[in-house]
Amino acid sequence: MAHLTVAVSEGAIKKAFEVLVANIAWEKQDSGDFGPFTAGYHIKGHLEGGDVDLRNDGTIRVKELDIKWDKLEVSLGLDIPEICVGGGCINMPWPIPDICLPEVCVFSDDPDIGPIALDFAAFVAQEVSFTGSIDARYFNASLPVPPGFNPCQLLQDVLIDNSIIEPVPDHNQWQIFINPQTVDIDLFDFPDIVGDLIEDALTAAITAIIPGGWVRDLILAIIGGIADLIRFVLDIPDEIDEWLSDLFNISFGLLDFLTTLVLDFFGNCVPIARIDDPFEIMPAEDSTSVLLSGATVTLVPVAIPIPSLTINVNDVEMVATADVGG
């Protein structure tokens, strides 16, 4: 029996996933003046839906997680160089006054055209499905780096140089990796886009006709059900695609295939968590109470070896076990 066991139920993982989805949102906007034209963007999005499932084959499946865009706006403005005509004077002989022509300028504004803003939020939505496992691997710092080209090392060096991940340790570690198996990304989630458009249009129409009351609420509920049905029907081909991917453990479609390859590479090279071996349970301490003279003694840290660490997933829970070395 393991010395330490920690288990998390599928129910708890689902609750945590729902909290995560409900609280992940992003917004960013910027604009720039590039001389003859100005450009800007304003994006705002959040996650919706999705489900997480623990499975008996040791994998975790995140299914149909929607990326919704509240704003996906790009703006463009043109600054045409100013053109001015007139403004000159004709000198006339005395006593006739000089004749001056009025100056007329066009394209004086900046930008002259626009900015024209287009919001694609209503027409764009993505859906992501993902299957992966969690692996605990041992990093032995005493082993020499394998000779030859090492793509993992290359990626790690880039990420370390940019302070994205911690440097390669000089001591042994347990490293936790996410090992992706299949990824399904729908760049344009047509069932959701069509469903949302229909639902929004019908809701706006009904709200205009019936401002309030239970009759309106009832009709809106029926509309929501119809929109869901449309989403379900339109999503059937994608469901089949995901089912086949899951069945054969390979991503169909060039984008999914490439994404899986890239994530697999990242997953195998970049750990999501690290646990030092031996693991420090009491830090080094400057003590003045060990010697009668009161002199400071730096006591070494207390660390315990972790000879084994495993993470297993079954259809009801995720279980991590660890042993303490003798």
Add this chain to the structure above:
Amino acid sequence: MPFTDHSDLYGAVHDEGINRVVRHIMRQRPSLFNYATPVFHQRPELFCQKIDVADKVTKAGNPIFTEQEPLPIFGTPVPMGLNFCVQFTDFQIDFHPTDQFELPPELGSKLQPQRMAVRARACAGLDCPPKELIDELVPILERLNVAQRKLFVDEIGGDDKEKRAAAAQRISSGTQDAPVASIQRRVSVAAPNVTTGITTVPPRGRDVFVLPTRELMCFCLEVYAVAHFEWGTVPGFEGQWLKPRVDGIEIVDIAPTPMENAIECFVMTTLRLGILPRLIVPMEKMVLDVTAMLQEQGLNVGQQITLEPAAVPGDVPNNPAIEQNEIRAFINLNVS
């Protein structure tokens, strides 16, 4: 059977795991478990039990014990002391069923369900100066006693009772420098002529003359205790409280038996009335506010997330449960 059948989260620690961690701490922080006078730096072989130390402790030059002042010999004209050591040599825990150590018969030999046992062993060693050394020192100390009285009378003299009392206090506390220094000079000159190995320890303020040690008289005590946890109420306060309870204590092989019984009764009474009532924990204290923790990390979530112990007996029969050599905790994740 899944671990999380009756709760969202589950954590268990095996008794062997705890015991291994304790052994690592003992090897890497020996100064927490061994206490002795400074002479043991030069003569570690005097310890009652050899101290097992990790290599890194030796390499770092860490002391293997915490220095203590010598055990004072009361009534001597100059501060004198004896070398001693106290070592906590073993600490083990055993969760039901019994597998780490056998319980003494007085505690039933085997653990009952939902019970845990603790075994602690401590050794103490005290220098016992040989008769010959005592015989040599007696005349010197008699002379010092007389000299001290003579100095006391010469310096203070008179019939003023208050002055005499104050002077006596100053001399005995060492703040009256002249007489004490004088006596100490005499000892330091006289003692090496008749004895070997008298050392001085300058602990705090004044020197203590430590008698030479050839070997310690060691004895070890083993203490066993059986305990369990239970949930209950506290009169006048709401909610459930987790209460540690001690079922029995046994100090092995102390004689005579009535003295052993009296000591065990005293320890048990102190634990039950003095210490354990302070360790009861209300359920509210065991609820972990994840939302607040996330907010401290700069993450604001819209929901209230808490981790709290699964209810007893609604969710699980025991929480924490002591079974299959583990202590197990069942926790629920609540999102509202």
